[in-house]
Amino acid sequence: MAIVIDERYLLGFLRGRELTSSKRDYGHALLVCGCSRMPGAAILAADAALHSGCGLVSLHTCEIAAVAAMSACPSAMLSIDGDECFSTLPQRMERYSCIGVGPGLGTECKTQSALRELLLRAESLRTPMVLDADALNIISRNPELLLHIPPGSVMTPHEGELHRLVTTWESQEEKISAASKLSADTLCTVVSKGYHTLVHLPDGTILENTTGNPGMAKGGSGDVLTGLITGLMARGYPSFEAAALGVWLHGYAGDLLSERLSQEGYSSRDLIPALGEAFRHLYSLLPQ
Numbered sequence: 001m002a003i004v005i006d007e008r009y010l011l012g013f014l015r016g017r018e019l020t021s022s023k024r025d026y027g028h029a030l031l032v033c034g035c036s037r038m039p040g041a042a043i044l045a046a047d048a049a050l051h052s053g054c055g056l057v058s059l060h061t062c063e064i065a066a067v068a069a070m071s072a073c074p075s076a077m078l079s080i081d082g083d084e085c086f087s088t089l090p091q092r093m094e095r096y097s098c099i100g101v102g103p104g105l106g107t108e109c110k111t112q113s114a115l116r117e118l119l120l121r122a123e124s125l126r127t128p129m130v131l132d133a134d135a136l137n138i139i140s141r142n143p144e145l146l147l148h149i150p151p152g153s154v155m156t157p158h159e160g161e162l163h164r165l166v167t168t169w170e171s172q173e174e175k176i177s178a179a180s181k182l183s184a185d186t187l188c189t190v191v192s193k194g195y196h197t198l199v200h201l202p203d204g205t206i207l208e209n210t211t212g213n214p215g216m217a218k219g220g221s222g223d224v225l226t227g228l229i230t231g232l233m234a235r236g237y238p239s240f241e242a243a244a245l246g247v248w249l250h251g252y253a254g255d256l257l258s259e260r261l262s263q264e265g266y267s268s269r270d271l272i273p274a275l276g277e278a279f280r281h282l283y284s285l286l287p288q
Contacts, residue, residue, distance in 0.1 A: 002198065002208035005244045007285055009207075013241050014282060017053075026055030027097035027234035031227060032118065034104040035111075036084035039065035041104025041133070043072045044220050044268060045227035049100065050075050051275045052231025060090040065104075086111045093121055098128050100230030102135030103223035112138050119148040128233055129153040132226040133161070140164035151187035154229055154239045158193045158222065180204060189239040191229075191247060193222065199243045207244050211251025215263030216271070224271050225250045252278040 003009065018025070029049045034042025039061070046059040046069060059069055060079040069076060079090040087110040093099075099122055105111055115138050122129050128150055131139070136157050139145045149155075157165060159175075166178040176198065183190040183200040190200040199207040228250060232242035253274035257266040 002206040005199070005207050005209045005211075005248050007282060010245055010248060010282060011285060013237070014245070014286065015236070016283075016286075023055035026053060027231075027236060028056040028058065028095055029054050029227075029231045029234035030058045030060060030079075030090065030093075030096040030099045031103075031230060032060045032086060032090070032099065032101040032105070033223070033226075034059075034061040034065035035086065035106040035108075036062055036064045037106065038104030039068050040220065041223045043069050044223040044272070045100060045103045045230070046073045046076045047269075047272050048224040048227030048275070049231035049234070050227075051272050052228050052235065053279070054097075054231040054234040057231065058090070058096070060086075062086070083110070086114050088114060089117055089121060093127070094125055096127060096234070097236075098130065098230050098233040100130040100132070100226050102130075102132035103226050105134035105138075107134050107138055107141075112142065115139075116142070116145060116148075119145055123148045123150050126150055128239060130156065130226055130230045130233065132156045132222060136161045136165060146186055149186050149188055152239050153186075153188045154191060154233070154243050155182070155186075155188055156191040156193060156222065156226060156229065156243075162192060176200075176206070180206065189243045191225075191243050193225070197247045197251070199240065199247065201240050205240075207240070209244075209247040209251055211248050212254050213251075213258045213263055215258045215266060216251070216254040216268075218268050220268030221250075221254075221271065224268055228275065249275055249278040249282075252281065 042061040042065040049057045058077040169175040179192045192198045197209040229246035
């Protein structure tokens, strides 16, 4: 039986902020996202990370996306990959607390090679990662890369991406079993996105989220979740806490927007400012 992710569960590990703290106390998130065809994914992921509470956010992306990010995400630092797609690693990777990779990345051959290098570098540094979208699609084509995902990382596949990563299933029970096996085999948290998103832990524990609505079934919603979980992990939450908190906040933001604007009337970018309201709701429940 799954453990329900609700306010009571999250309040058990929700972190506050010290009065005398600085940005260096809350981690540095790196987002490796976007290509010339999909620059918006990089902006959504980076902006969500900036709303996660982490101290610093860097975005490594192509020049086209970087130009757009200068105005859309002025608080993010930029690491520009001169090509039209991900092809070179950012410098000084040891400074990052967590690396989120995949949204809008594309699957070009040079991107596949760069992702391999990124995984090997993160593995050597023991830097946890959040892998989504095209990062997972590339890994499904090169399954040996599963061996190089740093333990304690998070994968966030939707149903199609999960299909490509594991054998097909005939029932919901088989799908759950496949996601749990993927988690156990890689020592990573697996977020199986969809109606009542499930968070699979390597020890076999399953967490079930109950926030969210069909209005979130729009392009870019997953990019926002990737940035949010990356920022939470950079801040210091372990992978399963970051995943649980991330999916709940993400879904709660969608529920707020659904009540305010209808399920049809908001976009994935609207989720980002609503994250602040979701955080405020949780913190209001903490004992004074």
